[in-house]
Amino acid sequence: DQQVKQNSPSLSVQEGRISILNCDYTNSMFDYFLWYKKYPAEGPTFLISISSIKDKNEDGRFTVFLNKSAKHLSLHIVPSQPGDSAVYFCAASAGAGNMLTFGGGTRLMVKP
């Protein structure tokens, strides 16, 4: 059973516009959520995170929103840049230091 799902395998956005990547989860024990960015032939790079006690966290162009009642989170990138083109993974954890459970990823393509 997939506890973390990213239902859109790919997303294409024009440079300067907003990119919205979505993620759904099923496990109520998850208390922390993270977004990673991955380029080909590299390991995932940590991007931004959010605790389950918050509903929004912002870092520069990146904002993560959490809707606990819907078990849904989203990553907003504004404005999108061509260098943002990568695969984005949503991950969740149930307790500090524990394993991460990843979604299947969304490939973002930002067109100049």
Added chain:
Amino acid sequence: DTGVSQDPRHKITKRGQNVTFRCDPISEHNRLYWYRQTLGQGPEFLTYFQNEAQLEKSRLLSDRFSAERPKGSFSTLEIQRTEQGDSAMYLCASSPDWYEQYFGPGTRLTVT
């Protein structure tokens, strides 16, 4: 801070051979994790250590797989009698007892 390093970056082996991968975590991080990623999927948890103690193993980690972290610093992951289904990217991550995990570049294994 040199980040998480993994060696080798690529390994091609014949079915039935044994392979060993090494991971050097960020020096002050006491938690070390191994994940496996196949094409089109998100990383899947294999096992993790707190210092030298192996705290959790996934059911994905068959008895052909063994991981060690003998002195609480670097870790090795060995796969015995490799099978074609073992072909994947093997990722190592480290963490300072918190939620965010920092990944290395991975070791890509190809079993022919």
